[in-house]
Amino acid sequence: MSFSNFIIYVDESGDHSLTSIDENYPVFVLSFCIFEKAQYSAQASRDLQDFKFRWFGHDSFVLHESDIVKRRFPFGFLQFDDIRERFLNDLSAVLETTPMTVIAAVIRKDALKRRYTNPENPYQLALLFCLEKANEFLRFHDDRGECHVVCESRSPREKPGRGKEDLELEVEFRRIVAGQHFLQSSGVAMPDFEINFVSKQANSAGLQLADLIARPIGLRILRPTQPNRAFEIIQRKIWRGPENNSMWYGLKVFP
Numbered sequence: 001m002s003f004s005n006f007i008i009y010v011d012e013s014g015d016h017s018l019t020s021i022d023e024n025y026p027v028f029v030l031s032f033c034i035f036e037k038a039q040y041s042a043q044a045s046r047d048l049q050d051f052k053f054r055w056f057g058h059d060s061f062v063l064h065e066s067d068i069v070k071r072r073f074p075f076g077f078l079q080f081d082d083i084r085e086r087f088l089n090d091l092s093a094v095l096e097t098t099p100m101t102v103i104a105a106v107i108r109k110d111a112l113k114r115r116y117t118n119p120e121n122p123y124q125l126a127l128l129f130c131l132e133k134a135n136e137f138l139r140f141h142d143d144r145g146e147c148h149v150v151c152e153s154r155s156p157r158e159k160p161g162r163g164k165e166d167l168e169l170e171v172e173f174r175r176i177v178a179g180q181h182f183l184q185s186s187g188v189a190m191p192d193f194e195i196n197f198v199s200k201q202a203n204s205a206g207l208q209l210a211d212l213i214a215r216p217i218g219l220r221i222l223r224p225t226q227p228n229r230a231f232e233i234i235q236r237k238i239w240r241g242p243e244n245n246s247m248w249y250g251l252k253v254f255p
Contacts, residue, residue: 004147004192007040008134009033009206011152013214016123018113026110029218030126032103032134032149033210034239039099045205051094055087062201063208065215088229091212095233098209101137102237105129105252106221115255120183124172128183129252131176133239135190140242146194149173152207153197161197170195221253 013029014022035044052059061074068091071078078084105126112119131149138147155163161170175181179189198204216230239250 002145004138004143004145005036005038006138006141006143006147007035007037007206008147008149009035009204009210010130010149011207011210011214012123012126013218014109016107016109016121016126018109018119018122021109021113023110025218025222026108027218027222028107028109028122028126029214030105030123030130031210031214031217032130033206033213034101034103034134034137035206036099040206044098044100044209047094047098048205048208051090054090060203062203063212065212069215092229092233095209095212095230098237100209100237101239101250102213102234103130103133103137103239103250104214104217105254106218107254108221111255123169124181125183125254126252127169127172128176128181129254131173131190131193132184133250133252135193136241137239138192144192147192148194148196150196150198150204150206152200152202156200160199166197170197217251 009032011031011033013031014025014027016028048063049059052061052063056074067073068075068078078087107122107126109122112122134147134149138144151169153160153163154165154169157163158166160166172181173193173195176184177190177193198207213230213234216228216234219226220228220231220235235247238247240247241249
């Protein structure tokens with residue numbers, strides 16, 4: 001078996017339900033963080049681990065953006081302004097130097113529901129876009145080995161990949177990579193992708209980095225004039241395509 005030189009870590013922000021939409025955050029964001037494996041092991045994973053050693057003395061805590069923002073355990077010390085500023089500056093520096101490429105999709109759920117009588121599931125729409133762009137990215141790099149797409153398990157009471165939500169996502173994933181999704185105009189298969197589910201508590205550097213970027217992307221779309229330190233870093237990592245187009249090439253907003 002020939003494996004890709006790249007690995008993709010996936011995270012999301014917001015929920016994909018169209019039944020109840022949070023008026024303060026009416027979007028669903030799916031983010032793909034693509035790493036060259038050699039750079040991931042030599043720098044990205046190491047730098048995040050070193051960050052944890054600096055701030056906690058160990059590397060067992062898992063970084064979740066929502067816990068940091070809300071100062072939940074183990075981030076209670078961020079209630080102090082001076083410490084919080086130093087922590088965020090240090091974390092921003094880690095993100096800045098992390099060698100990764102970002103592909104993301106933002107689905108405006110409120111607009112989607114208004115525009116279509118029977119709207120497609122926001123997660124499926126976002127997944128289709130991100131996989132198509134990731135496939136293009138791999139082809140651009142002439143990489144045709146099996147590329148693993150690593151997702152957090154969405155079924156916490158079951159083993160990763162065995163719960164109902166994970167199984168539903170896997171079915172949709174395989175439909176897309178087989179070129180069988182009805183929105184795929186060309187019907188081109190993407191056979192080199194393989195999905196892998198891991199526990200939400202897994203101390204994976206790639207998943208934690210993906211978690212840190214999803215919500216800032218959503219906030220940038222919702223409130224473009226609001227200061228957004230994280231997005232200022234993230235936007236420079238968004239894939240701009242073979243011809244170095246604008247960031248909107250690798251960041252899809254729909255509708």
